[in-house]
Amino acid sequence: MARRLIGGAGLISLVLACSAIPAHAGQPESGLPVNYPSKPIRILVGSSPGGGTDLVARLVGQRLAESWNANVIVENRAGGSGVISMNIMTQAAADGYTIAVAGNSLILTGAQGKLPYDIRTAFDAVAQLTSQPYLLVVSPALPVMSVKDLVAYAAGKPGVLNYGSSGTGSVIHLGTELMNSMAGIRMTHVPYKGVGPALLDALRGQIQMLLCNGIAAAPHLKSGKLKAIAVSTRARTRLFPDLPTIAESGIPGYDLNNMYGVYSPSGMSRPVLAALNREFSRIVNSPDVKERLATDGAEAAAPNSPAQFRNLYLSEINKWAKFIKSSGIPLD
Secondary structure: OEEEEEEEOOEEEEEEEOOOOOOOOOOHHHOOOOOOOOOOEEEEEOOOOOOHHHHHHHHHHHHHHHHHOOOEEEEEOOOHHHHHHHHHHHHOOOOOOEEEEEOHHHHHHHHOOOOOOOHHHHEEEEEEOEEEOEEEEEOOOOOOOOHHHHHHHHHHOOOOOEEEEOOOOOHHHHHHHHHHHHHOOOOEEEEOOOHHHHHHHHHHOOOOEEEEEHHHHHHHHHHOOOEEEEEOOOOOOOOOOOOOEOHHHOOOOOOOOEOOEEEEEOOOOHHHHHHHHHHHHHHHOOHHHHHHHHHOOOEEOOOOOHHHHHHHHHHHHHHHHHHHHHHOOOOO
16 A cells, blocks of 8 residues: 655645545445545644644554545644644535544533534534543652542642643643542642643652653653552553542542544534444454554543444533533633
């Protein structure tokens, strides 16, 4: 299979290409709708090349190109926490040839109500790809060994503990504030331009707590420079099976899950939507892709229908919109 890298102003596209229109397009035995796909499928990514969203999009895009013998283009449109990519998608035809891979930044941006459209109705949820827990890590100098210890310590010292995030309004920022709200404690937010700088300050002791992905934190856990006390998801993760969840450790009901998913402009035909859903679910649950995702700290989502993913997508938007409004957290 031929591959070529195309660069342009503000655009880096990975083309996973076959020179011909797929031979099985329009053939019922392929499980694809008639005459689909008959031209390149564009996967939008609202971040620069090399990030988590980009890596997942390129991984599944490559497998989609191979399995459908199709042209698949991964197009990076970074900026505005994914807003540029989202705006492009709202203007695209809902024909299955423009889709997007996005993480929870899409959900949080929509939940903040700053867009000229409602993402609940602007986009169709195609398929959940992954589930990625965060680790709750603390400085070894902090005299806590569990979430209950942390809550008790923070309750006795309101505002004294500093926690880091990848930026104001990010998943980590709002996820930590949700945890604080549910526990009835107060910490001081220190925003950074990414998780990397926050992690460095956690190692230096400048901040005492951080929600961080497991791959970034793992080397520092082994060296003892940080300690993990819980995972953020509702259920324990197979990547860190011995770590309890925040919910079971003292904050019942807490759940923070950074999921990657595929979205499309609203109104895609049901047969095309179903075909994309089936294929993406099959791809991420293939053994080699599951193993690759695990090396990046993510777990493949169980096969899910468009309706199931839409329900999850809408529940997440509503959860965060309600929390942002009730908490009054400044996001500017």
